Amino acid sequence: MPKAHDVLFRTLADPTRRALFERLCREGETTVGALTARARVSQPAVSKHLGVLRQAGLVRDRHEGRQTHYSAQLGALAPLIDWTSQMTGFWQSRFDDLEDLLKRMDQ
Amino acid sequence: MTATETRSVIVEREIPYPPEKIWRALTQPHLIEEWLMKNDFKPVVDHRFNLRGNWGAADCRVMAVEPNKTLAYTWAAMGLESVVTWTLTPTGTGTHLRMEQSGFRTDQRQAFGGATQGWQRFFTNLEQALARIE
Numbered sequence: 407m408p409k410a411h412d413v414l415f416r417t418l419a420d421p422t423r424r425a426l427f428e429r430l431c432r433e434g435e436t437t438v439g440a441l442t443a444r445a446r447v448s449q450p451a452v453s454k455h456l457g458v459l460r461q462a463g464l465v466r467d468r469h470e471g472r473q474t475h476y477s478a479q480l481g482a483l484a485p486l487i488d489w490t491s492q493m494t495g496f497w498q499s500r501f502d503d504l505e506d507l508l509k510r511m512d513q
Numbered sequence: 514m515t516a517t518e519t520r521s522v523i524v525e526r527e528i529p530y531p532p533e534k535i536w537r538a539l540t541q542p543h544l545i546e547e548w549l550m551k552n553d554f555k556p557v558v559d560h561r562f563n564l565r566g567n568w569g570a571a572d573c574r575v576m577a578v579e580p581n582k583t584l585a586y587t588w589a590a591m592g593l594e595s596v597v598t599w600t601l602t603p604t605g606t607g608t609h610l611r612m613e614q615s616g617f618r619t620d621q622r623q624a625f626g627g628a629t630q631g632w633q634r635f636f637t638n639l640e641q642a643l644a645r646i647e
Contacts, residue, residue, distance in 0.1 A: 498524055507538055508528065
């Protein structure tokens with residue numbers, strides 16, 4: 407699996423983090439405070455999860471006064487939903503295996 | 514981009530073996546299994562077969578068989594309907610092997626776009642994918 411997929415899957419594997427990202431996708435830009443109010447974890451934990459999402463490119467932060475606003479970056483998911491590039495990768499590796507097999511086969 | 518527009522994936526490679534040998538690897542089930550997936554393939558037009566991998570299965574139907582030259586079958590998997598066409602062209606040193614998978618409808622891809630239902634579907638799929646990884 408390509409590296410970009412690894413990072414995205416690892417980042418979204420955590421249910422709390424995934425729920426935060428899903429909310430940002432649905433509700434648009436939201437403050438940390440508003441996210442915490444409806445999360446089942448503390449604000450430092452929410453901030454930590456948002457930091458991980460930000461590093462993966464899945465969210466962007468914007469500072470306004472004392473508030474930090476977060477928004478989802480849907481483009482970051484492109485590697486997961488681009489079927490043509492996924493299938494190209496799939497077939498490239500199948501071709502590799504086919505060539506290996508041909509080397510092993512009798513004439 | 515309109516909803517009915519289709520896209521295709523093309524992979525081509527020069528292979529240092531004659532078409533006859535590659536044809537065997539493309540059409541004999543025990544050989545197909547070694548480089549693609551478990552299958553019940555038969556090189557007979559209209560034969561229906563499955564390809565079964567760790568990630569799930571593809572439902573296929575043979576569309577064209579021209580020994581050592583062309584092989585085409587439909588490929589339906591994970592909500593994607595497509596056609597896989599293999600073309601073998603002899604060269605001085607072996608074979609030019611071309612695979613084209615065509616017929617991805619762009620709306621299938623766009624179903625994951627901004628809409629809420631799209632996202633819910635995406636996350637359902639993602640969760641299933643993650644469950645398989647674990």
